[in-house]
Amino acid sequence: MPDSAGARRPYLQPLSRSWWLKHSFFLRYMLREATVLPLLFFCGCLLAGLYSLSQGESQYQSWLAFMAQPWVIALNALVLLASLYHAKTFFELFPRVMPLLPAPLMIAGQWLGTLLVALFLLWLFGAIG
Amino acid sequence: MQIITTDIIVVGGGGAGLRAAIAAAETRPDARISLLSKVYPMRSHTVAAEGGAAAVTLAEDSLDAHFQDTVAGSDWLADQLVVEHFVKAAYQELVQLEHWGCPWSRKADGSIQVRRFGGMKTERTWFAADKTGFHILHTLFQTSMKYPAIRRLDEFFVLDLLVSEQQVLGVLALQLNSGELFQILAPKVILATGGAGRLFHYNTNGGIVTGDGMALAYRHGVALRDMEFVQYHPTGLPGSGILITEAARGEGGILLNKDGYRYLQDYGLGPETPLGQPQNKYMELGPRDKLSQAFWQQQQAGLTADYQGHAVVYLDLRHLGVQKLAERLPFICELSRSYVNIDPVQQPIPIRPAVHYTMGGILTELQGETSISGLYAVGECASVGLHGANRLGSNSLTELLVFGKAAGEHAAQSLPPMPRSQSTAATEQAQTQQRRLASLFGGKQQQSIASLRKAMTLAMEQGCGIYRDEQGMQQCRTTLVSLQQQLAGLKVSDHSKVFNAELIQYLELSFGLEVALTLCESALARKESRGAHQRLDPGLTQRNDQDFLQHTLAYRAADGRVALRYQPVRITCLPPAARVYGAAAKQGA
Amino acid sequence: MEKTIIIQRYNPEQDQAPSAKRYQVPFDHSTSVLDALLYIQQQLDPTLAFRWSCRMAICGSCGVMVNKIPKLGCKTFLRDYPAELTISALDHFPIEKDLISDMAVFLDHLQAVKPYLINDSQNTEPHRQTPAQLKKYQKFSSCINCGLCYAACPQFGLNPEFLGPAAIVTAQRYNLDSRDQGKAQRMPQLNGKNGVWACTFVGFCADVCPKQLDPAAAVNQGKVASATDMLISIFKP
Ligand SMILES: Cc1cc2nc3c(=O)[nH]c(=O)nc-3n(C[C@H](O)[C@H](O)[C@H](O)COP(=O)(O)OP(=O)(O)OC[C@H]3O[C@@H](n4cnc5c(N)ncnc54)[C@H](O)[C@@H]3O)c2cc1C
Numbered sequence: 001m002p003d004s005a006g007a008r009r010p011y012l013q014p015l016s017r018s019w020w021l022k023h024s025f026f027l028r029y030m031l032r033e034a035t036v037l038p039l040l041f042f043c044g045c046l047l048a049g050l051y052s053l054s055q056g057e058s059q060y061q062s063w064l065a066f067m068a069q070p071w072v073i074a075l076n077a078l079v080l081l082a083s084l085y086h087a088k089t090f091f092e093l094f095p096r097v098m099p100l101l102p103a104p105l106m107i108a109g110q111w112l113g114t115l116l117v118a119l120f121l122l123w124l125f126g127a128i129g
Numbered sequence: 130m131q132i133i134t135t136d137i138i139v140v141g142g143g144g145a146g147l148r149a150a151i152a153a154a155e156t157r158p159d160a161r162i163s164l165l166s167k168v169y170p171m172r173s174h175t176v177a178a179e180g181g182a183a184a185v186t187l188a189e190d191s192l193d194a195h196f197q198d199t200v201a202g203s204d205w206l207a208d209q210l211v212v213e214h215f216v217k218a219a220y221q222e223l224v225q226l227e228h229w230g231c232p233w234s235r236k237a238d239g240s241i242q243v244r245r246f247g248g249m250k251t252e253r254t255w256f257a258a259d260k261t262g263f264h265i266l267h268t269l270f271q272t273s274m275k276y277p278a279i280r281r282l283d284e285f286f287v288l289d290l291l292v293s294e295q296q297v298l299g300v301l302a303l304q305l306n307s308g309e310l311f312q313i314l315a316p317k318v319i320l321a322t323g324g325a326g327r328l329f330h331y332n333t334n335g336g337i338v339t340g341d342g343m344a345l346a347y348r349h350g351v352a353l354r355d356m357e358f359v360q361y362h363p364t365g366l367p368g369s370g371i372l373i374t375e376a377a378r379g380e381g382g383i384l385l386n387k388d389g390y391r392y393l394q395d396y397g398l399g400p401e402t403p404l405g406q407p408q409n410k411y412m413e414l415g416p417r418d419k420l421s422q423a424f425w426q427q428q429q430a431g432l433t434a435d436y437q438g439h440a441v442v443y444l445d446l447r448h449l450g451v452q453k454l455a456e457r458l459p460f461i462c463e464l465s466r467s468y469v470n471i472d473p474v475q476q477p478i479p480i481r482p483a484v485h486y487t488m489g490g491i492l493t494e495l496q497g498e499t500s501i502s503g504l505y506a507v508g509e510c511a512s513v514g515l516h517g518a519n520r521l522g523s524n525s526l527t528e529l530l531v532f533g534k535a536a537g538e539h540a541a542q543s544l545p546p547m548p549r550s551q552s553t554a555a556t557e558q559a560q561t562q563q564r565r566l567a568s569l570f571g572g573k574q575q576q577s578i579a580s581l582r583k584a585m586t587l588a589m590e591q592g593c594g595i596y597r598d599e600q601g602m603q604q605c606r607t608t609l610v611s612l613q614q615q616l617a618g619l620k621v622s623d624h625s626k627v628f629n630a631e632l633i634q635y636l637e638l639s640f641g642l643e644v645a646l647t648l649c650e651s652a653l654a655r656k657e658s659r660g661a662h663q664r665l666d667p668g669l670t671q672r673n674d675q676d677f678l679q680h681t682l683a684y685r686a687a688d689g690r691v692a693l694r695y696q697p698v699r700i701t702c703l704p705p706a707a708r709v710y711g712a713a714a715k716q717g718a
Numbered sequence: 719m720e721k722t723i724i725i726q727r728y729n730p731e732q733d734q735a736p737s738a739k740r741y742q743v744p745f746d747h748s749t750s751v752l753d754a755l756l757y758i759q760q761q762l763d764p765t766l767a768f769r770w771s772c773r774m775a776i777c778g779s780c781g782v783m784v785n786k787i788p789k790l791g792c793k794t795f796l797r798d799y800p801a802e803l804t805i806s807a808l809d810h811f812p813i814e815k816d817l818i819s820d821m822a823v824f825l826d827h828l829q830a831v832k833p834y835l836i837n838d839s840q841n842t843e844p845h846r847q848t849p850a851q852l853k854k855y856q857k858f859s860s861c862i863n864c865g866l867c868y869a870a871c872p873q874f875g876l877n878p879e880f881l882g883p884a885a886i887v888t889a890q891r892y893n894l895d896s897r898d899q900g901k902a903q904r905m906p907q908l909n910g911k912n913g914v915w916a917c918t919f920v921g922f923c924a925d926v927c928p929k930q931l932d933p934a935a936a937v938n939q940g941k942v943a944s945a946t947d948m949l950i951s952i953f954k955p
């Protein structure tokens with residue numbers, strides 16, 4: 001390419017930090033990515049639980065008490081919602097990446113799978129059956 | 130002004146230009162090949178072709194049959210030697226494209242599928258879904274990226290050829306994004322600038338199809354051949370001219386006038402075929418020129434309808450049903466819904482004929498050579514002699530490949546051994562042009578370039594349209610000459626350098642007017658009716674082989690006027706016969 | 719009937735940055751944004767610069783932002799918008815003038831993925847390819863190179879070196895072609911830091927693609943291919 005700048009002066013609009021506010025599509029994307037924050041909290045809880053278990057019965061009891069506080073429950077409810085939302089977006093994207101079957105079928109299949117795993121775990125820990 | 134020296138210049142990045150550049154690069158990988166185009170190559174109008182590309186493929190087909198269809202289709206004005214060469218080379222070229230990755234449509238066993246096409250007796254048209262031109266263009270464009278020898282100069286507008294003593298020296302081009310002038314020097318220049326459909330008001334062509342290359346060559350004394358032959362396509366959308374392909378009629382679409390009557394039966398195309406049973410060469414599947422002519426007759430008789438100020442007839446697809454429309458004609462349904470806001474399931478589509486293809490062009494030999502040494506022309510801008518008075522659909526895409534390759538190879542093989550030193554003749558010409566360019570700028574004008582262009586396209590539609598007569602063409606000529614004068618007095622009011630749209634439109638219009646004049650003069654002088662050139666004047670409504678089995682050659686005289694000469698038609702084995710369709714064809718056969 | 723078109727104009731020879739100008743444009747039910755721009759150029763202001771050619775959504779020239787969403791001007795209709803609409807050059811590309819952006823980077827990325835069939839067979843007959851094999855890549859071969867997906871991609875906006883949706887679509891188009899043997903040559907580009915892994919599956923590209931190619935899917939199918947490719951290379955001696 002001949003390098004004639006001539007009268008050229010291309011203008012490049014820098015991408016503003018708030019680019020994701022420009023459009024509802026980007027907002028939804030950011031929401032999807034943000035679901036990781038509540039999940040972090042949940043993982044923290046879990047790790048604390050494990051640690052407390054290794055520290056003996058009383059430690060574990062106080063962890064249980066901590067977990068029973070209303071605001072912790074509320075936060076964990078949020079975690080559940082967030083991961084459901086994330087699962088929804090993930091399940092919808094997956095058939096596009098691995099187009100094995102018609103998309104609606106694959107999405108339904110994934111939800112069914114989730115349900116089965118959830119039931120199995122519940123059964124395993126004796127919550128049902 | 131910057132100077133670039135190179136070995137081969139290709140002007141045009143459509144199918145023809147890309148094929149030529151690749152052929153040159155394969156022949157001489159060490160050569161420097163500059164591919165110039167006023168738009169990015171993949172924007173070229175080859176992209177819009179839908180139907181397909183012809184080559185003898187099936188066992189029951191023969192080269193002879195393709196030859197005969199082409200010559201008969203041309204109303205015996207094709208150069209038979211050229212047609213012979215073409216039908217022979219066609220198949221290998223389509224295979225070559227397959228090897229480069231073109232996604233041709235296939236039969237269940239994985240072999241190439243061929244379809245029926247207007248004017249061809251047997252199935253021999255290769256296609257890639259309903260986007261053949263698109264796939265050909267992108268396959269060629271992407272393949273061209275493989276060759277380091279090919280250097281693209283995207284968005285370079287060629288203003289002039291540099292020529293001295295009948296030898297081409299290069300081109301003068303404007304880089305659109307900087308407004309800089311470039312002298313690009315090479316011993317070989319291949320013009321592949323496409324057709325001139327935009328000279329007419331109603332056309333199926335893209336905005337860039339303005340006949341530039343034809344004018345470039347013509348201004349340097351090369352003849353434009355058979356310019357009077359312009360193909361109308363019977364089914365364009367009103368206003369935009371967007372093409373509704375033949376496939377719509379092939380599937381069983383019918384044409385109705387404003388009273389809902391299938392008028393084609395009144396014009397030698399009957400008898401009426403039953404609904405849903407289309408038959409090749411009858412009624413809606415008659416040849417393009419006859420269908421367009423029937424529209425004109427209906428318009429004269431006051432039987433066309435009005436769609437926002439455009440005279441139209443209707444393409445009715447409703448009887449095909451939702452299912453079939455969605456399956457077989459999805460693109461057509463989409464176009465109709467988008468561009469005329471009509472759902473073909475519910476309502477008939479308003480359509481009218483629109484200029485589709487320029488059969489004429491720069492006179493060349495078999496390998497694309499012109500009368501200027503080192504200068505070649507290929508593709509729609511050229512007249513190698515394949516189409517005569519009427520082109521068969523699907524021959525032209527193959528033409529781009531066959532003759533693009535021939536020209537590219539020939540240019541590469543005959544490169545002079547030594548790079549030439551810079552030429553003072555070229556520099557002088559370039560400087561003259563530079564001064565001329567500078568003189569085009571001025572203050573704001575009463576008249577706009579857009580209004581002159583519109584006047585030209587309307588004049589052409591009226592004077593040199595589907596049917597022509599002496600008086601109308603003379604009127605058209607007078608208008609064109611006056612427009613040329615008005616344009617010469619006009620100034621470009623936009624003084625900017627970067628992407629100066631007004632300047633480019635000025636230059637395109639000045640090219641276009643020049644080409645339009647050759648078209649009009651050639652048509653005036655052809656006192657007969659043949660193929661796409663149909664006259665109404667008494668005594669001239671029939672073909673006249675006695676006097677006009679000849680090519681028209683239009684030259685630019687010293688005073689700027691058009692000078693005409695004639696050239697005999699090369700006939701190798703198929704003597705002229707009548708060209709008939711519908712029931713008449715059956716009687717004759 | 720008229721609508722107001724607001725255009726972000728930029729003349730590099732005069733302006734520091736783009737600024738808005740308003741135009742009144744008549745319209746009917748078939749007037750496209752491209753028709754409106756042509757009207758402005760022909761009737762109101764001949765200096766307005768934009769690209770177009772085919773006016774039937776196949777050449778890919780006419781991409782612009784319409785109300786901040788990437789669109790083909792020739793396939794977007796005034797009838798679908800309220801009384802005012804704003805048009806500007808495609809996001810994330812440098813603006814040359816008015817609505818014309820510099821597409822050089824797009825073409826460089828396209829070229830980088832070796833967008834051609836790599837196959838050294840010397841056969842003079844066509845390859846066999848069944849309709850099912852054709853279908854595997856056919857959709858991805860319909861990219862018109864309009865660049866709308868790049869204007870929709872924040873990752874490309876942040877990092878112009880990212881190959882971007884269309885280039886990866888094209889790489890996938892050839893990788894999935896039964897006639898092609900060049901996948902190994904394309905993978906280094908796709909595996910690299912500006913290849914598929916730069917994509918975070920925002921997915922907006924799929925929404926704006928005028929040919930419904932789902933470029934996001936192509937990129938993420940590319941991730942699967944890339945991961946497989948890397949795994950294989952780890953375990954291969
Ligand atoms: C809607 C439509 C459908 C068609 N369908 C079929 C079909 O089914 N089958 C068939 O066989 N044929 C078909 N045709 C005809 C066929 O597509 C064309 O004849 C063919 O594509 C022309 O190719 P080309 O390479 O000669 O020119 P184009 O593809 O038009 O390319 C011209 C090139 O020249 C460049 N150029 C022009 N002027 C300049 C300049 N001054 N400076 C620099 N560059 C310049 C342009 O940028 C462009 O790159 C169809 C045509 C149309 C319009």
Ligand code: SF4
Nearest residue numbers: 861862864865867927
């Ligand atoms: S993938 Fe779609 S949006 Fe992107 S360039 Fe291709 S056609 Fe345009």
Ligand code: FES
Nearest residue numbers: 773777778780792
């Ligand atoms: S003008 Fe060709 S895509 Fe819009």
